[in-house]
Amino acid sequence: MGESLCVESGHLARTDWTETLVSKQLRKQEGGRRFGALAAVLAVAAVAATGCSSGGSGQQQDESAPLEVWIRQDAGSPAAESAQALTEAFSKKSGIEAKLVAVGVTDFETKLQQRTAQKDLPDIVINDTGQLGNLVTQGLVREVDREGVAGSADIADRAWEAARGYDGKYYGVPFNSQAFALLIRKDWREEVGADVPKSWDELTELAVKFTEEDPDGNGKDDTAGMVVPGTTTRGYLTWWFSTMLWSEGGGFVEKQGDGYAPAIDGAASVEAVEKLQAMFCDSKVVQPGASTADSSTTHTVFESGKGGIYLTGPYMLPRFDGSLGKDKYEVVAAPPGAGGTATALAEGENVYMMAGSANEKGQQEFAEFAASPAGQKIGLGVDNGGIIVRLPVNTTVDGAAERGDPRWDVFQKAYDTSGRNAPALPNWSTVRQISSEGLNGVVSDCSRDVAGAMGKLAGEIDEELEKQGAKG
Structure with a gap:
């Protein structure tokens, strides 16, 4: 760099x-x-x-220097407890003192900026794969030699892909992965006499039945077929829509030469966005207020019995088992769309070795331990429910078997066979935000011409690609 x-x-x-x-x-x-x-x-x-x-x-360098480890979790939470157990197990194994700092979810980036200004970065940061571009652009992370990481061959290629920057180099060691699948009210589906959907069009048809046929039998018009976090905040709408768009054969950007070009105005993309707009405007299968809803809102909609289909991650299973009841819903892989291939958004977290550490050898040892079978099993949170490893990145660990719950295997298979990471742009999060605003415009204004709006959005994405030096 x-x-x-x-x-x-x-x-x-x-x-x-x-x-x-x-x-x-x-x-x-x-x-x-x-x-x-x-x-x-x-x-x-x-x-x-x-x-x-x-x-x-x-x-x-001082190979005995202590490590400061940051994770994006709230202090005192079960997830923070698992992270503490991981850190303690590493210290016991390595003899290197490591201190965990559970930094709140909402102000993580702010606190990291503050430490940057103080010239005092933590040694290790466990953070989203989507933040890789930001960290690399700022020069805050060290490059990783993939082949020099102990056990690297056991780490899934798709997870390594999410640790690779725009320049083709690696800047993190994979720690946690996930893919998205559908949570469908099984009791509602049986009530309306429908089969498990085999395509996105059938999924929409099921959503219509859930919206119109009173599947909960309370005699009220108070159910929504599809639960959608449609707000532009943090690019939520793009985050949700990615699975549908890719399955329909479209995309936000596409490779062109050594860079990328907009793809959101292509025929398949426009058709997919038209279907999205129809969910909001024609069949009206989404929950009220969907265009401004974030995930904290949509979680409540699903678990309160107001929505029937929810595309989300495996981390929600423990919560919904407790609030809704595991017998009430089923986990189904997202189906193929018009593109003919089922595709699911894949995400995760990396262990980032921050620049300027006094113990670079210790940094790598921590990253290797976190990705090892021992570290991954601690992160599963089987004992305390603190899930910091949703799907193991280490292919020798069977998360569903460790948890004794085959539903997790639906997510694992979706990740392995259909998972797709976000494009490796210098700053994907900015393109995600721009896309979310453009998509929100067509679902909030039902008179908006989709093709014209996507043409405008493609122009904005093109400008952003040029700013990032990523235009093909």
Whole structure:
């Protein structure tokens, strides 16, 4: 990446490379609204570099230095307890002291920016695969030698793919994966006399039945067939729609030469968006307020008996088993669409080895332990319900068998056979946000011409690709 590090009082500082990057980004983005957050973060990093010479040789290494480990979980939660168990098991095995810091879900990035400004990054960050581009662009993570990671051959290729940056290099060690599947009210489906849907069109037909045929038998018009987190916040609508769009044969972007080009205005994509708009505007199978709903809202809609079909991740099973009852719903792989192939959004988390650590050997040992069978089994949270490994990235671990619950295998098979990671752009999260705003526009305004709106969205994506240096 052309990055170098120097040390001031034992802490990380950025060099002229970051300052140059900030200048370029600000020139490209002057007057733009969507890259403001990235520019601000990079500017903070540049300020932190003040007084740091560009010829630094890096942090002096100490293989006994303690590690500070961050995870995006709320302190005191069962997930944080599992992370603490993972950290303690690593320390016991390695002899390296490791301290876990459970950083709240909502302010994780803010606190990481603050530590960047203080030139004092944690040693390890366990965070979403979707954040890889941001971390790499800021120069906050070290490159990973995939072949040099102990046990790397046992880690799923798809998980490694989500640890690879736009430049083809790896910047994290996989830790946790997931794919999306359908949770369908089995009792409702049997009540309306329908079979398990074999295509997205049949899925929509089932959603219509759930909406119109009073499947809960209460005599009221109060059920929605499809539960959709349609808000633009954090790009939720794009996040949900990805599985449907790809299954219908469309896409947000497509490879073109050494880069990418917009694909959202292609014929298959436009047809898929028209079907999405019809769910909101014609059949009206989505829950009331879907266009502004985030996942915290949609979870409640499904578990309260107001929605019948929910495309979500395996992490929701324990909650819904308790609130709704596991006998009330079934787990079904997302079906093929008009594209003829079933595709499910794949996501996960990586162990990121942060730049400037005094114990790089310890960083790698932690990442290797987290991805090992022992680390993965701790992360499953079988004993305490604190799930930080949803689907194991280590192919020698059978998560469904460890949990004694075959429903998890539906998600595992979807990940293995149909999973698709988000495009490896320098900053996919920005394109996701732009796409979500464009999609939300056509589901919020039923008179909106989809083809025209997607043409406009393609232009916005094209501009963003050029800003990121990723235009093919």
